[in-house]
Amino acid sequence: MGKILIRGAKVLGGEPQDVLIDGETIAEVGNGLSAEGAEVIEADGKILLPGLVDLHTHLREPGREDSETVLTGTKAAAVGGFTAVHAMANTFPVADTAGVVEQVWRLGKESGYCDVQPIGAVTVGLEGKKLAELGAMHDSAANVRVFSDDGKCVDDAVIMRRALEYVKAFDGVVAQHAQEPRLTEGAQMNEGVVSAELGLGGWPAVAEESIIARDVLLAEHVGSRVHICHLSTAGSVEIVRWAKSRGIDVTAEVTPHHLLLTDELVRTYNPVYKVNPPLRTERDVMALREALADGTIDIVATDHAPHPHEDKDCEWGAAAMGMVGLETALSVIQHTMVDTGLLDWAQVADRMSVRPAAIGRLAGHGRPVSAGEPANLTLVDSAYRGAVDPAGFASRSRNTPYEGRELPGRVTHTFLRGRATVVDGKLA
Numbered sequence: 001m002g003k004i005l006i007r008g009a010k011v012l013g014g015e016p017q018d019v020l021i022d023g024e025t026i027a028e029v030g031n032g033l034s035a036e037g038a039e040v041i042e043a044d045g046k047i048l049l050p051g052l053v054d055l056h057t058h059l060r061e062p063g064r065e066d067s068e069t070v071l072t073g074t075k076a077a078a079v080g081g082f083t084a085v086h087a088m089a090n091t092f093p094v095a096d097t098a099g100v101v102e103q104v105w106r107l108g109k110e111s112g113y114c115d116v117q118p119i120g121a122v123t124v125g126l127e128g129k130k131l132a133e134l135g136a137m138h139d140s141a142a143n144v145r146v147f148s149d150d151g152k153c154v155d156d157a158v159i160m161r162r163a164l165e166y167v168k169a170f171d172g173v174v175a176q177h178a179q180e181p182r183l184t185e186g187a188q189m190n191e192g193v194v195s196a197e198l199g200l201g202g203w204p205a206v207a208e209e210s211i212i213a214r215d216v217l218l219a220e221h222v223g224s225r226v227h228i229c230h231l232s233t234a235g236s237v238e239i240v241r242w243a244k245s246r247g248i249d250v251t252a253e254v255t256p257h258h259l260l261l262t263d264e265l266v267r268t269y270n271p272v273y274k275v276n277p278p279l280r281t282e283r284d285v286m287a288l289r290e291a292l293a294d295g296t297i298d299i300v301a302t303d304h305a306p307h308p309h310e311d312k313d314c315e316w317g318a319a320a321m322g323m324v325g326l327e328t329a330l331s332v333i334q335h336t337m338v339d340t341g342l343l344d345w346a347q348v349a350d351r352m353s354v355r356p357a358a359i360g361r362l363a364g365h366g367r368p369v370s371a372g373e374p375a376n377l378t379l380v381d382s383a384y385r386g387a388v389d390p391a392g393f394a395s396r397s398r399n400t401p402y403e404g405r406e407l408p409g410r411v412t413h414t415f416l417r418g419r420a421t422v423v424d425g426k427l428a
Helices: 070-079 098-111 134-139 157-170 193-198 205-222 234-245 263-268 282-294 329-338 345-359
Strands: 003-011 016-022 025-030 039-042 047-050 052-057 082-087 115-118 173-176 226-228 250-254 377-387 406-416 419-423
Touching: 003 377, 047 345, 052 070, 052 329, 052 345, 070 082, 070 098, 070 406, 070 419, 082 377, 082 406, 098 115, 098 134, 134 157, 157 173, 157 205, 173 205, 193 263, 205 226, 205 234, 205 250, 234 250, 234 282, 250 282, 250 345, 282 329, 329 345, 329 377, 329 406
Parallel strands: 003 039, 003 047, 052 082, 082 115, 173 226, 226 250
Antiparallel strands: 003 016, 016 025, 047 377, 377 406, 406 419
């Protein structure tokens, strides 16, 4: 692997600098660097970030390769600037054994576009009745540290307590899909004015908030780590803020779509807006943005949820929940958080690389852009403006809510341990 000189990039949005990559590591950062024989990338005006890390991705393999595969999902991740993704456990079969998580881990190794860290299921078959093989998954080659029944809530308080106690042995974390199941039976969208006018089953905020309140108290009781997936309501923000002020070891994520879209879009009856948890109100969106800015919400996670067209191009009630997000995440964050002045680029690096890597205990990612560090890097043209065209997605699925919408920013280059996976916005 040769040398690459990135010339004149704004490292974390700061003053322009040169960055020299030699093999798998960053060799030097400074001004006026030269390297005979190095490939030179002119990056005047562009932003250089540590490679992005997603704590919440659905790669669908094994079992739903018609939606996505590890290969197509990691290609989509690379295009979006990600160098590592955590793959959720709700595959077929469920990733609840050492064998399945090792299969996903090995498929990620073979893909070569970004590192894939499997997430293990908390309970056998995601059924919420019996703990899965948490220790065996951790001891496997995949070295699982994050466990989640995402798509379903671990609603049994005793099971949740046992899971929190178990993962303490190896510094693991339980990532909770906070959805009280009885309160969301038949729910189709956020419970509020719009659901009442449309006559669709409402999904109350308390269904999320009550589980978060319970789980932060359980985490405090047993002294373990808990992570809240796709937090979506203003009330949830207040609970997490209170828990952190109390010293409870809780972290939380927000998706790009919950920072931008509201339940008013459901008036179109377009199933592309059907997602779990549902799109909330403008008040919730503003509270989520403020919480991400002040650090109450730790990270951005995509909840990239690919579906084939037949599962989304149908009537609202029959449509699957979820939307793809890997290839548009950074653009949405620039639009909602950077261009609004709520975050600078160094804080974007913190929320989309440093902290998610830390929560997942993912060594080698989320590192400083400094000499001697792994060359996992993302170069962004923040001046770019363009309409989203899903026809060009690397993902196998096209269920994006942003089709035709103009968004800022474009990832021009992604480097995984010094090897370019994306060049000039295209897969290498």
